[in-house]
Each structure stands twice: as C-alpha cells, then as structure tokens.
Amino acid sequence: MGRKLLLDKANVPNIRLYDVYRREGGYRSVEKALKSMSPDQVTEEVKKSGLRGRGGAGFPTGMKWSFLAKPEGVPRYLVVNADESEPGTFKDRYLMEFIPHLLIEGMITSSYALGSNRSYIYIRGEYAWIVDILEQAINEARQNGWLGKNILGTGYDLEIYVQRGAGAYICGEETALLESLEGKRGNPRIKPPFPAVKGLWDCPTVVNNVETIAAVVPIINEGGEEYAKIGVGKSTGTKLISACGNINKPGVYEIDMTISVEEFIYSDEYCGGIPNGRKLKACIPGGSSVPILPANLLLTTAKGEKRMMNYESLADGGFATGSMMGSGGFIVLDDAQCVVKHTYTLARFYRHESCGQCSPCREGTGWMEKILLKIENGQGKMSDIDLLWDIQRKIEGNTICPLGDAAAWPVAAAIRHFRDEFEWHVNNPEECLRRNYGLMHYADPIHFPATA
Amino acid sequence: MQEVKRIISFYPEGKQKSAVIPVLHLAQQEFGGWLSTDTMDYVASLLSLKPIEVYEVATFYSMYNLKPVGKYMFEVCQTGPCMLNGSDDIVKYIYDKLGIKPGETTTDGLFTLKTVECLGACGYAPMMQMGKHYREHLTKEKVDAIVEECRNNVAIKN
Numbered sequence: 001m002g003r004k005l006l007l008d009k010a011n012v013p014n015i016r017l018y019d020v021y022r023r024e025g026g027y028r029s030v031e032k033a034l035k036s037m038s039p040d041q042v043t044e045e046v047k048k049s050g051l052r053g054r055g056g057a058g059f060p061t062g063m064k065w066s067f068l069a070k071p072e073g074v075p076r077y078l079v080v081n082a083d084e085s086e087p088g089t090f091k092d093r094y095l096m097e098f099i100p101h102l103l104i105e106g107m108i109t110s111s112y113a114l115g116s117n118r119s120y121i122y123i124r125g126e127y128a129w130i131v132d133i134l135e136q137a138i139n140e141a142r143q144n145g146w147l148g149k150n151i152l153g154t155g156y157d158l159e160i161y162v163q164r165g166a167g168a169y170i171c172g173e174e175t176a177l178l179e180s181l182e183g184k185r186g187n188p189r190i191k192p193p194f195p196a197v198k199g200l201w202d203c204p205t206v207v208n209n210v211e212t213i214a215a216v217v218p219i220i221n222e223g224g225e226e227y228a229k230i231g232v233g234k235s236t237g238t239k240l241i242s243a244c245g246n247i248n249k250p251g252v253y254e255i256d257m258t259i260s261v262e263e264f265i266y267s268d269e270y271c272g273g274i275p276n277g278r279k280l281k282a283c284i285p286g287g288s289s290v291p292i293l294p295a296n297l298l299l300t301t302a303k304g305e306k307r308m309m310n311y312e313s314l315a316d317g318g319f320a321t322g323s324m325m326g327s328g329g330f331i332v333l334d335d336a337q338c339v340v341k342h343t344y345t346l347a348r349f350y351r352h353e354s355c356g357q358c359s360p361c362r363e364g365t366g367w368m369e370k371i372l373l374k375i376e377n378g379q380g381k382m383s384d385i386d387l388l389w390d391i392q393r394k395i396e397g398n399t400i401c402p403l404g405d406a407a408a409w410p411v412a413a414a415i416r417h418f419r420d421e422f423e424w425h426v427n428n429p430e431e432c433l434r435r436n437y438g439l440m441h442y443a444d445p446i447h448f449p450a451t452a
Numbered sequence: 453m454q455e456v457k458r459i460i461s462f463y464p465e466g467k468q469k470s471a472v473i474p475v476l477h478l479a480q481q482e483f484g485g486w487l488s489t490d491t492m493d494y495v496a497s498l499l500s501l502k503p504i505e506v507y508e509v510a511t512f513y514s515m516y517n518l519k520p521v522g523k524y525m526f527e528v529c530q531t532g533p534c535m536l537n538g539s540d541d542i543v544k545y546i547y548d549k550l551g552i553k554p555g556e557t558t559t560d561g562l563f564t565l566k567t568v569e570c571l572g573a574c575g576y577a578p579m580m581q582m583g584k585h586y587r588e589h590l591t592k593e594k595v596d597a598i599v600e601e602c603r604n605n606v607a608i609k610n
Contacts, residue, residue, distance in 0.1 A: 075464075087531045087570040118464070125477065125515045126571050128584040161462040166473050166513030169569070183469035183505075185512040201467060242575060244533045250575035288532055288570075329574065331533050345532045349569045352514075 002256035003230055005218040005238050006211070010098055016133065018140035021101040027146055029220035033109045034154045037220075042113035046216060048224030050236035055081055055172070055209030056287060056327040057402075058311055061216075067196040068114055069204040077205040078116040080107060080213050081177055082123040085169040087288035087349060088329025091240035092210035094252040096123075096130050099214075100137035106213040107160055108146055109220055114206055117157050121210075122177050125166040134162050169353035173401045174207040176355065187357050188401035211240050231257040235310035239328055245283075246334035248272035257310035261285070262299045264309050265332065278334035281439050282418070285314055286326025288346050289406035291413030292339070293323050294442035302446070319413065335439035339421050343414040344372035350407035361404040364395040368411055375422060378429030385422050389415055418442075456498055468499050472509050475499060476516060485525070486517035514568070522557040522564035524602045527581040528590075530567045533574035542578045543567060545592050549599065562602065 014020045021027075033042050047062030068076060080103065084092040096103055103121070111119045123131060138160050141147045149157045163181055165171050171180045175189035178200050199205025215237060219227045228236045235257040244250045247265065249272035255264065264270045265280065274280055280295045301307050302321035307314065311325045333342060351365035371388050374380045392408035399405070415422060420440070425432045456475055463470045475495050476487065483491045487510050496506045510516045517525075526546060530539045543554065546565050550558055554567040573579040576588035587598060 084572050088533055088574050090572045090574055093572050164474055167515035168513050183472040185508055244574035245536045337536055342532050345535045349531050352569050
C-alpha cells in the first residue's frame with residue numbers, strides 16, 4: 001500500500017470542520033512557514049520537492065513560482081485553478097468537498113511564499129455547493145486567526161476569496177481563467193507576457209491547480225527532500241487519480257507513482273477490475289485530451305516493459321505508442337464499448353468548449369464532430385478517416401491556447417490505434433448500428449521487430 | 453443587494469467588473485431562472501458597466517439561460533465517461549417519461565431537459581445537475597423519484 005499525503009485523513013469523521021482538521025495536525029505548515037521560514041525558503045523547499053503541476057501540464061511548480069516578477073509596490077496574486085473540467089477528472093472536487101482546509105492551508109503557505117495578500121480560488125460554476133463548503137472553511141480559518149491581518153503576529157496579511165465560473169472548460173487555461181476572473185469572456189491571452197509578469201489585473205500572478213497547492217502542505221511539513229524521496233525519478237510525491245468508466249470501483253485514489261497500470265486497474269485497492277466479466281479494451285489514462293491506448297500498449301510499453309503509473313512511463317513511446325499522465329483522469333473502456341462513439345462524444349465536447357478565437361479550433365472541432373458522427377452512424381466514407389487525420393493535424397499547434405491540441409490528440413490517437421474499428425464502421429454501415437466492433441486484437445501481445 | 457455588495461468587496465477598488473459572473477448567477481436565481489435583457493441591463497447598472505459588457509459575458513458561459521426555462525432543469529451530462537455508463541438511456545428515458553427532448557420544456561412549465569458536457573462527476577455516472585446539486589448514479593427508478601420529488605415540492609408550495 002502506497003504512502004498517502006493528501007487523502008490520509010480523508011476518512012476521519014468531520015475532517016471538513018476546522019476543529020477536527022486542526023486536531024489532526026492541520027495548519028502546521030502555516031505555523032512553520034510564517035514563523036521560521038522566509039518566503040524564498042518556502043519556494044526553495046517546493047523546488048527541492050520536485051513537485052510538478054497537477055492540473056495536466058506537469059510543469060515544475062517551484063520553477064513557476066521563481067518566475068514571478070516582484071516589482072516594488074505592485075500587488076502579486078495567487079489564483080487557484082479549481083475549474084476542473086477535463087472529462088474524466090474529478091479529483092479536485094473530492095479534495096475541496098471533503099478536506100477543504102487542506103486547500104486553504106496550502107493557499108496560506110503558498111501565498112506567503114509568493115507575497116500575495118489577496119488570493120483567489122476560481123471554481124467551476126457547476127460546483128456550486130462546494131463554494132459554500134470553501135467559504136465556510138475560509139470563515140473558520142479567519143475566526144481562528146489564520147487569515148486576515150497580521151497572521152500569527154508575523155505582520156503578514158491575507159484574504160482568500162472564492163470566485164465561481166459559469167460553465168466554460170476553456171477557463172481552466174490559465175490566461176482564460178484570468179480573463180474570466182476579471183469579468184470577461186474566457187478568451188485565452190497570447191503569451192508572452194506570461195501571468196508571472198502580467199496576470200490578474202496586469203499584476204504578477206501565479207495560477208496553480210488545487211492539488212498542486214494542497215501538496216505544498218506535506219512538502220513544508222516534511223521538507224522538500226523528504227517529499228522527493230516518494231515516487232520515482234522526476235515523478236515525485238503522490239498523485240490523485242480519478243478513475244471512471246467501466247471499472248468496479250470508480251473513485252479518487254492517491255498513488256505514490258510506483259505502481260503499475262495493471263495493478264491500478266485490477267487490484268482491489270484501486271479500480272477493482274472490469275465489471276460484468278468484460279475485458280479491458282482501451283483506456284485514456286490522463287483526462288480526455290491525452291491519447292487513448294489499446295489494452296496491450298496501456299499495460300506494456302513498446303519496449304516490452306511494464307507500464308507504470310507515473311509521468312515518464314505513461315509518456316514512454318511518445319504519442320506513437322504512449323500517452324500522458326495529464327490531469328489524472330483515468331477513463332477505462334471495456335470490450336462492449338465503441339471507440340468511434342466515445343471519440344465522437346469527446347469531439348462534441350471540444351466543439352462545445354472552443355472559445356472561438358482561433359479559426360483552426362473553432363471550425364476544425366465542428367468538422368471533426370460531424371465527420372465522427374457520420375462514421376458512427378454508418379454514413380462515413382473511407383476518405384473521411386483521412387480527412388479527420390488531416391483536420392486534426394491542421395488544428396494542432398496552430399492555436400493560441402492548448403485547447404486546439406487537446407481536441408486534436410484524442411482524434412489522432414483513436415485513428416492511430418483503432419483505425420480498423422473506423423474502417424469497420426465504413427465497410428459495415430448496417431452492422432455497426434446493431435453491434436460494436438468488440439475487443440478484436442486490442443489486447444493481443446505486440447511483437448515489435450528488434451531494431452539493429 | 454447585500455450579497456451584491458459582499459461580492460464586490462472581493463476585488464480591489466475599481467475592479468467591480470470582476471463581479472459580473474457571480475452577480476449574473478445571483479440575478480438568474482432571483483429572476484425566474486433566466487436572464488432577460490432587462491435583467492442584464494439591471495446587472496450592468498449595479499456594477500457601473502456598459503450593457504454590452506454584460507451581454508458578451510452572458511452569451512459566452514453555458515450556465516446562463518437566455519430564454520425562459522422550466523422550474524426544474526435536468527442537465528444531463530453526456531460526455532465520454534457518462535456515455536460509457538449509459539447517459540443516452542437516461543436522456544431517452546426522460547423523453548419517454550416527460551415527452552421533452554434536449555432543449556425543450558414541458559407544457560406545464562415544470563421541467564426543462566438540457567444535455568450538457570462533462571460536469572466532473574465521471575466516477576458517479578450517469579448523472580445530472582438539478583439546481584445547485586448533482587444527482588448521481590442515475591437509474592430509471594431514480595429519475596422517477598426525482599420527478600416525483602419535484603412535483604411534490606410544487607404541490608406543497610401551492
């Protein structure tokens with residue numbers, strides 16, 4: 001059983017309440033940071049921990065913090081990205097709903113490091129009831145002297161506010177989030193300038209994911225070097241995985257990144273296997289944007305090694321034979337599922353969520369949705385598959401923000417690995433309406449020719 | 453009004469434009485579940501904004517209803533993970549039961565069906581949002597119970 005740093009207290013009754021959270025050792029990181037460390041020392045610990053952004057991109061958090069510009073007399077902001085909207089991802093919701101004080105504690109410590117006196121949580125609008133939970137936690141923290149003026153008598157001031165979005169996936173992109181927080185449409189900004197220089201209201205800003213900020217708590221409590229000992233290689237610490245789809249035990253799991261994908265899917269400690277005697281057909285291991293893999297490539301890399309649940313191993317083989325850790329949204333498809341239909345629902349999602357600024361994404365996502373629906377309904381032509389490939393190539397890399405890439409990758413990977421399932425739809429226009437393609441060869445061992 | 457003032461206090465002075473999204477949520481809740489032009493103009497006046505600054509926001513975000521909706525809105529998620537767990541059947545069952553397709557409202561004005569994209573409840577699929585809360589692990593029986601619950605609530609209030 002792996003180490004748990006974030007969810008180890010999740011099952012303590014009433015951990016949502018301040019008194020219980022504090023009794024269980026909560027807010028120690030704030031005491032330690034504010035009383036015995038300088039802001040730069042806190043940043044240094046986060047750097048040493050090797051913590052990588054948990055929102056999806058995996059950028060080193062300490063490095064992001066060190067980019068923050070610090071001009072005299074200009075306020076700086078920490079904004080927590082709680083706009084969790086990537087299909088398959090529901091880990092931040094779990095954390096905020098059940099252990100809200102962990103986020104608040106992480107925010108106080110992080111805000112101190114960054115010199116922010118006013119920090120925001122930008123939460124997706126649909127998580128309306130969680131706003132109440134967070135505001136209650138903030139009030140409790142303020143009543144107990146962890147927020148407000150002169151915290152712990154150190155002279156440091158901080159207020160935390162919760163801002164609700166209103167239904168827009170794009171606001172998970174940090175510059176779109178800042179636009180939205182300024183009361184505008186969520187259109188991503190052109191970078192540079194980066195938020196670290198010109199962010200919220202043109203002031204230096206750090207935007208971090210909920211889980212990233214929560215991880216600062218154990219990093220400060222135990223020290224960056226101790227944190228870095230957990231995990232493997234550049235995948236340090238623990239990661240929350242939200243598992244869903246066709247598995248026996250969907251839910252949020254904290255892993256220490258040393259277990260294999262196979263163990264994660266089949267062990268009773270985690271997903272508990274595939275229900276109804278079905279077989280594993282495919283999986284999207286890191287949220288809908290990352291490449292889907294057939295069962296064989298999911299469990300074993302192209303080198304023939306066991307694939308592990310960490311940043312490097314999930315990405316092993318690049319996009320040709322690998323995928324990504326992404327946001328940790330782990331979507332499992334059994335052999336009764338249709339990859340074409342699943343890809344269609346994702347394409348529809350991205351069309352719906354495109355902000356419309358860049359033509360390749362605005363137009364391309366709509367085209368991909370329509371063509372995928374045609375193929376799914378048995379009205380596709382063979383040339384449509386090539387057309388889909390062509391469109392996704394023309395979206396990728398040609399947009400202001402990564403939503404274009406995020407829309408292109410799932411379509412590209414579905415065709416790359418499941419092309420014969422697409423062709424079967426085209427060749428069997430009536431049969432494909434009655435039944436699905438099934439498992440076929442997708443779980444068969446792969447023999448790669450040895451390279452000289 | 454107190455709530456509007458509380459929201460405006462979240463931002464530095466002169467940045468009350470940031471309040472437009474939360475205040476629109478409030479307005480939609482207070483004015484019948486949707487945003488009319490009059491309502492949006494009112495929000496603009498509260499925040500000292502030009503009406504267009506409110507319209508452009510209201511039309512961008514999918515949670516704002518720009519047309520009247522039923523008293524209860526069933527927002528059924530239909531994205532990948534929910535689809536894998538049978539969200540299509542839930543949408544169809546609601547149609548069979550209430551006679552409304554996505555985007556339609558029952559003639560008695562009680563129910564609106566809307567299909568939405570991923571709401572972050574993938575592990576508890578299929579699901580829908582109704583008002584402030586999620587209804588998860590949906591089955592036909594659960595849909596029956598929710599419809600019953602809504603009708604009872606209305607009967608009690610009358």
